[in-house]
Amino acid sequence: MTDFTMKTDADGVAVITWDVPGKSMNVMSRESMLVLNDLIDAALADDAVKGIVITSGKKDFAGGMDLNTLATIRAEAGDEPAKALFDFTMAGHHMLRKIERAGMDDKNKGGKPIAAALPGTALGIGLELPLACHRIFAADNPKAKIGLPEIMVGIFPGAGGTTRLVRKMGAMAASPLLLEGKLNDPKKAKAAGVVDEVVDDPVAAAKDWVLSEPKIVKPWDEKGYKMPGGAPYHPAGFMTFVGASAMVNGKTKGVYPAAKALLSAVYEGALVPFDTALKIEARWFTHVLMNPSSANMIRSLFINKEALEKGANRPDVPDQKVKKVGVLGAGMMGAGITLVSAMAGMEVVLLDQSAEAAEKGKAYTADYMDKGIARKKATEEKKAATLALITATDDYAALEGCDLIIEAVFEDMGVKAEVTKKVLEVVGDDCIFASNTSTLPITELAKASDTPEQFIGIHFFSPVEKMMLVEIIKGRETGDRAVAKALDYVRQIRKTPIVVNDERFFYANRCIIPYINEGIRMVKEGVAPALIENAAKLVGMPLGPLQLTDETSIDLGVKIAKATKAAMGDAYPNEEVDEVLFWMADEGRLGRKSNAGFYAYDEKGKRQGLWEGLGEKYAQASEQPDLTEVQHRLLFAQVLEAVRALEEGVLEDIREGDVGAILGWGFAPWSGGPFGWLDMLGAAYAAERCDQLAETHGERFACPALLREMAEKGQSFYGRFGTGTDSKAA
Numbered sequence: 001m002t003d004f005t006m007k008t009d010a011d012g013v014a015v016i017t018w019d020v021p022g023k024s025m026n027v028m029s030r031e032s033m034l035v036l037n038d039l040i041d042a043a044l045a046d047d048a049v050k051g052i053v054i055t056s057g058k059k060d061f062a063g064g065m066d067l068n069t070l071a072t073i074r075a076e077a078g079d080e081p082a083k084a085l086f087d088f089t090m091a092g093h094h095m096l097r098k099i100e101r102a103g104m105d106d107k108n109k110g111g112k113p114i115a116a117a118l119p120g121t122a123l124g125i126g127l128e129l130p131l132a133c134h135r136i137f138a139a140d141n142p143k144a145k146i147g148l149p150e151i152m153v154g155i156f157p158g159a160g161g162t163t164r165l166v167r168k169m170g171a172m173a174a175s176p177l178l179l180e181g182k183l184n185d186p187k188k189a190k191a192a193g194v195v196d197e198v199v200d201d202p203v204a205a206a207k208d209w210v211l212s213e214p215k216i217v218k219p220w221d222e223k224g225y226k227m228p229g230g231a232p233y234h235p236a237g238f239m240t241f242v243g244a245s246a247m248v249n250g251k252t253k254g255v256y257p258a259a260k261a262l263l264s265a266v267y268e269g270a271l272v273p274f275d276t277a278l279k280i281e282a283r284w285f286t287h288v289l290m291n292p293s294s295a296n297m298i299r300s301l302f303i304n305k306e307a308l309e310k311g312a313n314r315p316d317v318p319d320q321k322v323k324k325v326g327v328l329g330a331g332m333m334g335a336g337i338t339l340v341s342a343m344a345g346m347e348v349v350l351l352d353q354s355a356e357a358a359e360k361g362k363a364y365t366a367d368y369m370d371k372g373i374a375r376k377k378a379t380e381e382k383k384a385a386t387l388a389l390i391t392a393t394d395d396y397a398a399l400e401g402c403d404l405i406i407e408a409v410f411e412d413m414g415v416k417a418e419v420t421k422k423v424l425e426v427v428g429d430d431c432i433f434a435s436n437t438s439t440l441p442i443t444e445l446a447k448a449s450d451t452p453e454q455f456i457g458i459h460f461f462s463p464v465e466k467m468m469l470v471e472i473i474k475g476r477e478t479g480d481r482a483v484a485k486a487l488d489y490v491r492q493i494r495k496t497p498i499v500v501n502d503e504r505f506f507y508a509n510r511c512i513i514p515y516i517n518e519g520i521r522m523v524k525e526g527v528a529p530a531l532i533e534n535a536a537k538l539v540g541m542p543l544g545p546l547q548l549t550d551e552t553s554i555d556l557g558v559k560i561a562k563a564t565k566a567a568m569g570d571a572y573p574n575e576e577v578d579e580v581l582f583w584m585a586d587e588g589r590l591g592r593k594s595n596a597g598f599y600a601y602d603e604k605g606k607r608q609g610l611w612e613g614l615g616e617k618y619a620q621a622s623e624q625p626d627l628t629e630v631q632h633r634l635l636f637a638q639v640l641e642a643v644r645a646l647e648e649g650v651l652e653d654i655r656e657g658d659v660g661a662i663l664g665w666g667f668a669p670w671s672g673g674p675f676g677w678l679d680m681l682g683a684a685y686a687a688e689r690c691d692q693l694a695e696t697h698g699e700r701f702a703c704p705a706l707l708r709e710m711a712e713k714g715q716s717f718y719g720r721f722g723t724g725t726d727s728k729a730a
C-alpha cells in the first residue's frame, strides 16, 4: 500500500488517488512525495494518458505536510541542516513545477491537462499541490476548510503556495490567506479566487474538463504577464507593500520571523521571473525553518500539542468516554462547561441552587447557538438537538446515571464539600468526581469523598468555549482511571489537556501570577506603566500585566493575595504589590468590570489608555530601565516558576509546561513556551541572568538548582527531558 495510487480509465484519464493507509487525513511525507513524483512521470510519459486528475480516497483532500518530516530532516542533516532543508524544499518545487508545466515545451505547446478534485478540506501542501495543477474543482461541502494555515505554527507556505497565490490573485488579496492563515469553505474559496469551481462531483467534473482540450498555460508562464494589483514598483503595488510591511510589524511586533520572511519572499519574488521567485521562496522558507523560534513553535503548537491531545500521558486504562456529565453550579464556568459538553454530544445535567439559576446557565448555550445561527455557523436543528441534551435542575436525583461530575460552585471549601457529599449519595460507585477549583487543593477537597482515588481536578480557563487548554490536577490519592476519564473527556470536547500535580495554583496560575505581580511591582518602583505594558507586548505577550489585571479584575487579585498571605505567613513576598493592588481596590477601580482600573474606560467600556491617576500616586522615576531589563523581569518571573514547578514534580513533562503556557495564558508563542525560551537562551546564560536579576531585584529571581546544574553540565531542557522528535526539533 502506498500513499498515492494511479488508475487510467478507458477515456485516457489517469486518476491519481491520495489515500495514506491507516490515517483518517492525508498528510504529505518525504516518501509520499517521491511516489507522487514517479506517478506524474509515468502519466506524462504514457501516450495512452490524455490528462490527469489528482484526488483523495478520503472524505478530505489533505491536512498538509507532516511537520514531523521537517523536524526529522533537520535533525538528520548533521552539520548542514539548512542545505538539507533547502534541497528538500527545492525537490518539492521541481515536482510541483513539473505538474504545472505538464510536459509543455518552451513555446507553451503540448502538455497534458492536470486537474485537482478536492472532496473536502485542503490545507497547507494539500492546497499548494492543487495550486500547481491547471484547475481546481472543490466539492460543494460547507464543512470543508481550504487554505494555508502555516503561519499559525510559525512557518509560511513554502511549497510554492506563497508565490503562486500572490501571482494568481495579487499581494493584497492573498494577504489574509497568507499572513493570517485564513481558511474558507469551498464557496468562499471560489469567491476569493483560490479554487476555480465548486461542484457536486469534483472527480467527474475534473475528468470532463481534462478531456475538453483546455488551455493549460498558467498566466505567469505567458509573455507579458502582469501581477494583479501591481508588482512592488507599480504605483498601486507600492502602496500595498508599504502598507503590508507596517501592518505586519504592528501585528507581530517583530517577534514572529515567519511573517517577515513571508513578506520578503513575496516582495522579492514579485521582482523576478517565476522560477527564480520559487527559489527565493525556498531560501526564505529555509531561513524560517532554521530559526529556533519556528522550530520551537512547530514543536509545541503542532507536534506536542497533538501528542497531548492523543493521550501521550494517558494511563493504560480502558476507554473512559463520558456519556452523561453532571455540572454543579450554573455560573460563568458551569454554563460554559455545559455548553462545550453538550456541543460534543454528551448528555448534561446542570444543577444549581434553584431551578431558575440552572435555567439561566442553560440559556447561555441557547444564546451561544443563536449567535452561531446569525453567523451561519449553526442551524436551528443543531440548537434544538444541543439544548435537548441539557437538563437544568435543582434536584440532585437528576444526577443519577452520570459517569462524570464537574463541580463549579462557589470557591469555598465548605460549600464544595457539602455538594460533593450530596452528589455521592445519588451517583453510581464508578462515577468520577472532578472539581474546577482554581485555588483549593484537590487533595483537601477529595476528603469529602470516601473514594479519593475517583476524585480529580479538571480546571478550565475562562471563557470556557474559547480557551483551548484544560489543566487536569491529580490529588495525592487520585487513581489512574480518574486521570484517564478526565483525559477522555477533554478529548471529547476537543481541547488540549495537561496533567499536573496538586500544589498551590497548580501550573498555569502559578506562573501567571508572578507576571502580574512583577508588572505591578514595577509601577510601585516608578517604572513608566506604558513601558511595562509595551515591553510585555513587544516580547509577544498578548496582554500587558496591567491590562491582564484589569481583565481578570482587581478584587480577584486582592482576594488571591489575602488567601496566599494567610497561607504563607511571614514568608509572603508580595507586600509591595499588595500596596498598589489594595489601593486600587479602595479607590473602587476594580478593573474592566467597574469601567476603571489601571486603564481608563469610556462609558461603553472601551479602553482609553493608562489611567493618569496612577502616575500621580506613583511618580515615575527620572531614570527608566531599558526595554530588555523590563522584558527579562516579566519573562523570568514566569519561566522560573515553570522551572520550579518541574523541580517540584508539579509538572511531569516539559511538553505540557510549554503547550500549557501558550494555550493557557498566551506565553510568548514565538518562543515555543517557557522551556523552549530557556533553551534558546541556553542554560548558562539563563543562570547568569538569574544571578544578575536576583542581585538587583531580589530573591524571587534566584536561579533554581535544576537550572544551575544544567548550566554546569551544558544541558538543554529538551535535551535532558524531551522525548523523541520533540527534542530533535529544538
Ligand code: NAD
Binding pocket: 328, 329, 330, 331, 332, 333, 334, 351, 352, 353, 357, 407, 408, 409, 410, 411, 412, 415, 419, 436, 437, 438, 439, 459, 460, 461, 462
Ligand atoms: P460563579 O459565581 O459565576 O458561579 C457559581 C455558581 O455556583 C452560581 O451559579 C451559584 O448559584 C452556584 N452554587 C453555589 N453554591 C451552590 C450549591 N451549594 N449548590 C449548587 N450550586 C451552587 O463562579 P464561577 O466563576 O463560575 O466559578 C466557579 C468555580 O470555577 C470556582 O471554583 C472557581 O474557582 C472556578 N474557576 C473560575 C474561573 C473564572 O475565571 N471565573 C476559572 C477557572 C475556575
